[in-house]
Every structure is written in C-alpha cells, then in structure tokens.
Amino acid sequence: MIENEKLKEVILKAKMLGFSDVQLANLLNKSENDIKELRKKLNVLPVYKMVDTCAAEFEAKTPYYYSCYENLFYDEQNESIPSSKKKVIILGSGPIRIGQGVEFDYSTVHAIFALKEMGIEAIIVNNNPETVSTDYDTSDKLYFEPLTFEEIMNIVENEKKNGNLLGVIVQFGGQTAINLAMKLYNAGVNILGTSPQSIDLAEDREQFSKILKKLNIPQAEGATVYNEKDALKIAEKIGYPVLVRPSYVLGGRAMEIVYNENELKDYMKEAVKVSSEHPILIDKFLDDAVEIDVDAVCDGEDVFIGAIMEHIEEAGIHSGDSACVIPPQTLSKEIINTIVDYTTKLAKELGVVGLINIQYAIKDGIVYIIEANPRASRTVPYVSKSIGAPLAKIATKVMLGHKLKDMGYTGLAKPKYVSVKEAVFPFQKLPGVDPVLSPEMKSTGEAIGIDRDFGKAYYKAQLSANMELPTSGTVFISVKNKDKQHILNIAKKFNELGFNIVATKGTAEVIRNAGLNVKIVKKISEGMSGNILELIHKGEIDLIINTSSGSKAKSDGYYIRRAAVELNIPYITTIQGALSTIKAIESIKKGDLGVYSLNELEN
Incomplete structure (x- = not known):
C-alpha cells in the first residue's frame, strides 16, 4: 500500500511537470497503454479547469477548459462537468501552418452548425486559440488540449461519465486528426463517418492500387520504396521525370520532381531526414498534364x-x-x-x-x-x-x-457562375525566397473571384490576391526552352492587346521570327548596364512572365522574380497562368469590372 502511494506521488509529480504517457513509457521501458492503465489504477487522472476570461472580477462562464494534475494534498476539482445530452467530439487541426489550418477550421465550424441544428452538443478539441472554432460562442464546449492520443482519450473518458457520447469526428482536422483515427478506434472510441480501416486503405499505396485495378481506374506507374537502391531501380524502370515524396506529409512537404539519377540520389539523402519513419513514394510524373x-x-x-x-x-x-x-x-x-x-x-x-x-x-x-x-x-x-x-x-x-x-x-x-480560386503567398515577408511554384506548397491563404465570365473572375481573383494585372504597358517574357513552343501564341495576344514586348535573346528570336516587334534586353549575367533587372528597377516593366528552368538557386530568373515581389510588379511563372492572364486582360478591356451580389449572378 505504501509502495503504491509512493508510486502515485512519483507519477503525479511527473505529470505535473508535463511528462506525457509516451515519455514516461520510454523512461520506464513500458508501453503507453501500460502507463495509462497504471495511472488509472493509482487514480492519477487529469482534472479540467475553466479558463478565467474575466480576470477573476466575476465568475467566468465561457466553456473553455484545460487539463491539469492537482497536487496530492488538494481535493480534485473537475470543472468540466459532462452534460446529460447527446454529444459529439470534433478534433481540430491544431497550429496553423502551410498545408493545414484555417481551411480546416471552416469545416469544423460548419460541423458545429450542423450538430446544433440536430440538437447535439458540439465539443471541440483544439490547441489553437486563433481560430473561429475556438471562439467562445461557437461550440458548446471547448478543450484547449494538444491533439495527442493521450489527451483525446482523457477527454473521451471524462465526457462518457454522463450523457451519450455518440463518437468522435476526425475528418475536419486535416492529417493531424486523421492520423489519430486508428489508434482511437483500437481503444474503443467510435469514429463517426468513414471507418479508420477505409482511411488506411486510401493511405496504403499497395492496397489503394489494388482497388484502382479492381475498378479499372488508371494510375500513374509508381511504387513505395524504403532506401536509395530501390528508389533508383524503380525510377529507372518507370522512366524520368518522377515525382517523389515522403508518405504522410502535409502541404507537399519535401515533394519534388526529379529528372535524373543524380537528382534522385540527392533527394533521397534529404527525404530520409524529413521522414525516416515512413517510406518514400515514387510516381511517374505526367508532364504537361x-x-x-x-x-x-x-x-x-x-x-x-x-x-x-x-x-x-x-x-x-x-x-x-x-x-x-x-x-x-x-x-x-x-x-x-x-x-x-x-x-x-x-x-x-x-x-x-x-x-x-x-x-x-x-x-x-x-x-x-x-x-x-x-x-x-x-x-x-x-x-x-x-x-x-x-x-x-x-x-x-x-x-x-x-x-x-x-x-x-x-x-x-x-x-450558376464562374469561380476562380487564387493562392495568396507570403513572399514579401520572406526575403530571399524564390516565388516560383513547385510540388511543395508555399501559399498561406487564398482569394476568390466570381463572375459570369472566366476572364473577369480570374482578374478579380488576382486583384483579391494583391496582384493587379495591367491593361497596357510593357510585358517582359523569358521562358525555359521547353516552353518556347507555347510562347508565340502568348506574344501574339499581348501584341494584339497593345502591349510592348521585351524579351531575352532566346525568347526574342522565337517572337521576332513570327514578324512581331520585340525589344531584346540583356540577361543579368550578360552585364549590369541595360539588363532586365535595371529596367525592372527603373519602373519600365509592367508585367513579367518568367518560367523556371529548374530548382538551381540564384539564376537570372530568381533575381527577376524576387525583384517583381519586392516592387509589387505582377509576375507569372507558368504558361497556363500567362494564358489565363491574357483572357483576364481581354475581358477587362472589353468592359468594366462589374460588382454583383451572388443573387444577381444566379439570375
């Protein structure tokens, strides 16, 4: 009995110092479940305190709760009293970061609205106070807790003491919540909606491929690998370029297109550092798709x-x-x-x-x-x-x-109308970052343009994303060799729209051979006087179209794109983006940019 009391005191002090069950399990050479069961046996359980939003001036009634472990010499005081209602727990997405954040919070809030319409208590678990789902008047109850198995299980067990806990929703918390689904399910928690087994089917490359073959749905050739040797073998078999990425990543983290064996070797050294616990996925890259x-x-x-x-x-x-x-x-x-x-x-x-x-x-x-x-x-x-x-x-x-x-x-x-979504990027806040787009996500927001016409919708989207497209002036065009086959049509359209065209020598030759007027400008590497960077800084360029020839840093294209960001000059880094820009400018030149209510557009 005395030994149990001593063990209880040690475990309690460890929990009060912030040790998780996983950390204690590693220290004591036990499993996480062993520690959890030991805590329950010793009655070392968290209690939930209400966040005092009233600075102790009067009693707070906001349903915000956080967990703590009370000192042995104090009575346990759990302020989160479970209601007798039907209830559902929704897991949020945690801290906002590139690839996961506000967009998932939107879904969480709408889930709350749906539950309230059905008369079901909506309980949110999230550790990010800067979201709408964690506003005081959004959910019926909010737990400010880390999105870990231990904390979720503690909340589930607290809420099950009274009322009818229907289950937990993991679909609205991005990859963070989805990754908890199977562990919660194995612990006896009812996962509402798609089963954890089905979620794993979609995540498991081999199982998913079997389903696609059964349904006769084409998939780009690819495989899952665990080391550099297998990666090189698979890439040689399916042919370069290949798209490579660690499994279970957010926002395309460490995702790249590699074009040869040396690039793949370099990637594998980096990718294993990014995600050593999970395999690498290699797919045939469908160029120009x-x-x-x-x-x-x-x-x-x-x-x-x-x-x-x-x-x-x-x-x-x-x-x-x-x-x-x-x-x-x-x-x-x-x-x-x-x-x-x-x-x-x-x-x-x-x-x-x-x-x-x-x-x-x-x-x-x-x-x-x-x-x-x-x-x-x-x-x-x-x-x-x-x-x-x-x-x-x-x-x-x-x-x-x-x-x-x-x-x-x-x-x-x-x-009933055309809607264009455009990404919003943080490049002005990140000195030195190349704004060229890639398989790895860089955007931190998005904007929408809505109209009856694609061109105007696209223009509105660009305007909302802080990129005001010019309707006249000078356009600079410089593209990689692969894109030169597309540039002639783009140059003709800009010529018809009344733009002056400036281009580097290689691009200019293609345009000039078609009988169009174009001014040749020096590359940065061809001399400081009269080069494109000088024209940009003088304010003589109104629009930039520059496609990248690779990921090698500090090229001419890099300095051009950085100058565009710093001077707030509209820049386009893809051929399709350039074609859409032309449609937008054409639409605006034909008529004013209209502002409508959604009801007007539907009529």
Missing part, C-alpha cells in the same frame, strides 16, 4: 460531387498553390463524365461516409488518379461558396445517419 481536384460527399450509397476544379497551372504545382476554376473551362463532356464515374465508384468502394477529396491528372485524353483523401480538403470552403451548398454541414449530417437523397444532394452540382 491538366490537374483536377474533386470534393465530394458520400453516404455509403449515394455520392454528391460538389465540384470538379480545373487547375490553371499544369500538373506538378501543388494543389494548394495552383489557381483553379469552377466549372472546368477546357474539359470535354466525356472527360467530365469519366471523372464523375471514377469519383462515384471509388467513394463507394472505399466505404466513405462523409467527405472525400480526389486529385486527378489528364494527359492525352486519359484520366489518371493521383491520390484520394477521405477527409475534408483545403478546397471545401471554396467549393461551398462557389456552389452555394455547405459541404461540411452536409457531410456532418451524413456521418450522423442522414441520407443525401433525403437532403436533396446527389450527382454533380451545377454552379
């Missing part, structure tokens, strides 16, 4: 496709950084029908109950699947606003047993 994002809700029987989003930039740019448009502007009816068919079949086969995001690439008329994520995506707010249907609310009701047919949501939604 059109990338597509789809957000859908499935109830296990029917599928509601909120939107098919066509990326403005070609495949190879992270979906979070690429501008995209609803509805698609260049896809044939046949391709759209194929995407609807694949999405419907895959959502049902995976047993999705709630949201799913699927990314496709279209090359030579074939629709390839890139990946599927059975959770909320960062595009859910954009899609919901574009189609006038709250996907996260619909998904929450589906998770609680409602049927899509009964709610009136099936098939592909038909938007």
